[in-house]
């Protein structure tokens with residue numbers, strides 16, 4: 482596998498930092514319906530909401546790994562474009578969310594730097610909407626993007642099917658909420674952070690849960706941290722060649738009334754020697770279809786989850802993404818059916834559009 486990835490060309494992730502206890506789940510085994518792998522996967526989705534998806538030995542998985550390596554080169558090329566060129570594709574003028582964006586920082590010498598990301602939506606890539614303007618170098622790699630989207634979605638569909646089974650939902654329940662050819666907030670994200678000193682402020686502001694369903698994240702360097710459940714302890718996630726990190730987002734918590742976990746995480750400078758390098762990560766976010774209302778599903782083991790008297794924010798996936806993605810819903814949404822606002826500033830002034838009873842994790 483090491484020849485399939487470029488990790489060997491980078492300084493190693495240090496051994497002297499505590500790393501996150503992510504289990505490894507084999508995609509090949511899940512594809513083959515292996516019961517042990519499926520159980521371990523479901524446990525990881527409930528307990529941590531993060532795991533490694535080992536792509537080795539899966540034809541689909543190895544394609545995804547090879548394509549991620551190619552896209553990693555494309556993103557390095559994209560971020561090298563002059564700032565004024567990248568700004569053409571920036572938010573909010575191009576789009577409030579599916580666009581280029583940067584936050585300002587300082588390098589070790591106090592020089593201004595950009596921490597950048599660029600969201601490319603699935604519906605643009607697959608020609609399912611009027612395409613947002615993008616640079617010609619993105620268009621030159623159209624086929625690669627298309628293959629990547631189809632392949633990541635095939636892996637996501639496999640995971641959703643296993644979840645569907647464990648949740649004892651009617652066959653195809655989750656699949657029907659995530660049809661690839663319907664409009665949704667699925668997107669590919671390029672990210673880049675230059676070497677920079679630790680900043681408490683940036684670390685705190687960066688804490689988040691993902692908004693959607695399942696995220697497939699390729700890391701080449703450390704820097705991703707997760708907060709261990711029920712603690713204030715942050716631990717680094719060690720990058721493993723050929724095994725992207727998969728995590729669950731808010732939608733899965735809402736659909737399952739808190740059975741599944743969307744864990745808080747953040748990105749900080751890579752530890753050790755790796756901290757001297759530009760850090761890129763490549764993210765594929767899957768989301769429910771735009772028109773799906775984010776609320777608990779009926780059926781299977783979800784029906785046994787308690788219902789709280791507290792009102793729940795209830796809106797479509799599209800509304801949720803746009804509000805969360807543009808800072809209108811501060812705070813994180815984790816496993817207990819509610820927001821955590823601590824440390825995230827003031828609550829939004831206007832209440833959310835609709836309310837419904839909230840489900841609280843047992």
Ligand SMILES: O=C(O)CCC(=O)C(=O)O
Nearest residue numbers: 672691700705748762764
């Ligand atoms: O860069 C990373 O490792 C994680 C990025 C992330 O959490 C996100 O973009 O939501």
Ligand SMILES: [Fe+2]
Nearest residue numbers: 689690691746
């Ligand atoms: Fe994230």
